[in-house]
Amino acid sequence: MSTVxxxxxxxxxxxxxxxxxxxxxxxxxxDARRYWLLLVLFLGIGLLATLGLILYKNxxxxxxxxxxxxxxxxxxxxxxxxxxxxxxSFATVAFxxxxxxxxxxxxxxxxxxxxSFIQTSVLFFFGASALAKFSGTGAxxxxxxxxIALSLILFGWLLSGKYGNLHLMLLIGIIIGAGLNSMSxxxxxxxxPSEFDLLQSRLIGSVNNADAEYFPIVIPxxxxxxxxxxxxxxxxxxxxxxxxVSTAFGxxxxxxxxxxxxxxxxxxxxxxxxxxxxxxFGFLIAMLSYQAAPTYDHRYMLPMAFAIGFSVLTSAYxxxxxxxxxxxxxxxxxxxxxxxxxxxxxxxxxxx
Amino acid sequence: xxxxxxxxxxxxxxxxxxxxxxxxxKAGITSLIGPNGAGxxxxxxxxxxxxNMDEGSITVxxxxxAKSKSSDIAKMLTILRQENHFIxxxxxxxxxxxxxxxxxxxxxxxxxxxxxxxxxDFFELTDLEHRFLDELSGGQRQRAYVAMVLCQETEYVxxxxxxxxxxxxxxxxxxxxxxxxxxxxxxxxxxxLHDINxxxxxxxxxxxxxxxxxxxxxxxxxIMKPELLTDIFETKIEIIDGPYGKIAIY
Numbered sequence: 252m253s254t255v256x257x258x259x260x261x262x263x264x265x266x267x268x269x270x271x272x273x274x275x276x277x278x279x280x281x282d283a284r285r286y287w288l289l290l291v292l293f294l295g296i297g298l299l300a301t302l303g304l305i306l307y308k309n310x311x312x313x314x315x316x317x318x319x320x321x322x323x324x325x326x327x328x329x330x331x332x333x334x335x336x337x338x339x340s341f342a343t344v345a346f347x348x349x350x351x352x353x354x355x356x357x358x359x360x361x362x363x364x365x366x367s368f369i370q371t372s373v374l375f376f377f378g379a380s381a382l383a384k385f386s387g388t389g390a391x392x393x394x395x396x397x398x399i400a401l402s403l404i405l406f407g408w409l410l411s412g413k414y415g416n417l418h419l420m421l422l423i424g425i426i427i428g429a430g431l432n433s434m435s436x437x438x439x440x441x442x443x444p445s446e447f448d449l450l451q452s453r454l455i456g457s458v459n460n461a462d463a464e465y466f467p468i469v470i471p472x473x474x475x476x477x478x479x480x481x482x483x484x485x486x487x488x489x490x491x492x493x494x495x496v497s498t499a500f501g502x503x504x505x506x507x508x509x510x511x512x513x514x515x516x517x518x519x520x521x522x523x524x525x526x527x528x529x530x531x532f533g534f535l536i537a538m539l540s541y542q543a544a545p546t547y548d549h550r551y552m553l554p555m556a557f558a559i560g561f562s563v564l565t566s567a568y569x570x571x572x573x574x575x576x577x578x579x580x581x582x583x584x585x586x587x588x589x590x591x592x593x594x595x596x597x598x599x600x601x602x603x
Numbered sequence: 604x605x606x607x608x609x610x611x612x613x614x615x616x617x618x619x620x621x622x623x624x625x626x627x628x629k630a631g632i633t634s635l636i637g638p639n640g641a642g643x644x645x646x647x648x649x650x651x652x653x654x655n656m657d658e659g660s661i662t663v664x665x666x667x668x669a670k671s672k673s674s675d676i677a678k679m680l681t682i683l684r685q686e687n688h689f690i691x692x693x694x695x696x697x698x699x700x701x702x703x704x705x706x707x708x709x710x711x712x713x714x715x716x717x718x719x720x721x722x723x724d725f726f727e728l729t730d731l732e733h734r735f736l737d738e739l740s741g742g743q744r745q746r747a748y749v750a751m752v753l754c755q756e757t758e759y760v761x762x763x764x765x766x767x768x769x770x771x772x773x774x775x776x777x778x779x780x781x782x783x784x785x786x787x788x789x790x791x792x793x794x795x796l797h798d799i800n801x802x803x804x805x806x807x808x809x810x811x812x813x814x815x816x817x818x819x820x821x822x823x824x825x826i827m828k829p830e831l832l833t834d835i836f837e838t839k840i841e842i843i844d845g846p847y848g849k850i851a852i853y
Binding site: 272273274276278279351485486488489491492493494495496498499500501502503541545546547 | 677687688692693696697701708711720735
């Protein structure tokens with residue numbers, strides 16, 4: 252078919268002008284400008300808050316030899332925030348696009364329940380000293396591996412079979428999560444208050460849980476996964492059109508969905524094991540990024556989600572640590588705002 | 604040519620579709636008609652590889668649909684169903700641009716842009732091309748989706764009930780567009796239709812199905828017969844001659 256020639260002719264004939272008709276990621280130049288402005292703004296806020304976290308009220312002057320060691324401790328928390336923002340933003344946006352549903356989060360696949368189940372059962376069966384010792388590279392990777400294994404079983408079993416069905420998988424994920432939650436709930440009820448307190452600090456996500464000793468493996472792993480996800484974002488654009496349209500375009504839907512879910516599982520498992528559960532954080536930043544990036548294109552959505560996530564985390568920590576002097580409530584607050592945003596979205600959209 | 608050989612699909616023990624054997628020639632519009640549950644959509648989805656068949660084989664332009672690489676099939680055949688995932692913040696032009704994915708993999712070239720413009724103009728969406736899909740009426744959105752699959756420039760285009768939820772004016776407009784696509788662009792269009800009169804007016808051939816079997820296949824003249832249609836739809840149907848050909852009265 253000699254479509255190109257016909258196409259060019261039609262274009263000139265119909266348009267009558269020489270205005271180039273292009274298919275950009277944004278509807279108008281204004282939208283694009285607004286996107287880049289917001290992206291720079293959020294990155295700037297993130298950077299400022301990072302500098303604040305590292306330098307503000309630092310008792311040691313910059314030129315002193317003990318400056319580096321002091322900064323290193325604060326840097327650990329900042330790196331943890333970076334990793335958490337990266338994991339939650341990419342995983343949530345990709346998950347919502349793959350499932351075609353913007354009110355769910357990858358936490359539905361049961362990572363967080365499994366994490367709290369592991370922590371609770373270590374304390375329940377082996378005691379407080381075992382839980383204190385249940386850290387270090389071995390325990391960390393055991394948990395990551397268990398969480399990824401759970402999701403692989405779930406995807407492999409429910410997605411690749413003859414009756415492969417994404418929604419069935421999500422439902423079973425929720426049921427497994429609820430089951431694990433009630434089992435850990437039961438175990439928690441028989442704990443002594445002091446043991447419960449110890450456990451509670453592990454079960455509320457906090458960047459202070461992060462241990463710099465995991466970074467040499469966690470950072471390359473997360474960066475590689477995120478990079479791969481970003482490189483595949485054009486495929487993600489097609490997948491978000493749904494199974495039928497993707498197949499019509501020659502994209503193997505099933506295989507790509509499983510690939511994306513594995514990448515999402517790696518990110519979620521890593522951040523949950525590193526920092527702890529943050530159920531609504533991903534939802535909050537994904538929702539904000541859809542407002543800030545008015546496009547369907549994941550090449551723009553994903554960086555915006557990360558920029559928002561990083562600036563939310565760092566500025567929340569900075570404000571609460573240095574301005575309000577409230578040390579532990581950051582993730583509780585993020586969850587609170589995330590949860591409220593979740594309810595607002597459901598109530599305003601009325602449909603799912 | 605679409606060749607269907609000994610194709611069977613069963614849903615549970617009772618509902619069986621097939622064995623189907625049919626050859627649908629190239630070019631023109633072929634409509635699949637028949638009562639609900641006759642297996643029209645199932646057949647269409649199996650040709651479009653959205654549904655696996657249990658037995659048999661389907662070849663489209665000598666390509667085995669079940670065995671060929673999906674990305675190769677996508678350059679030769681496309682299929683559109685009526686319910687689609689709904690993405691927000693997607694403009695008409697961006698949606699139609701997705702039709703170039705089998706070739707450009709998401710990196711649109713100048714040629715792609717020209718082709719996209721061509722199909723937007725073809726479907727009279729030029730003024731709407733920068734509207735978001737959720738700012739369109741149902742009929743406009745349906746046209747945008749059809750423009751998307753035609754923009755894929757495949758020889759074979761399969762459409763599952765493209766007139767669903769369209770009022771008479773929009774349905775006529777859609778059929779006029781599809782007729783032009785078949786005539787001017789040389790596409791082979793196979794679609795499931797519910798309205799016999801639309802099928803008779805705009806198709807070249809009609810394939811009638813009943814109870815999972817092909818009941819009749821032929822030109823419009825051959826199918827638009829009162830006994831045949833009465834038997835297929837189990838409803839009294841009479842045929843009269845209208846200004847544009849046969850009309851079924853029921």
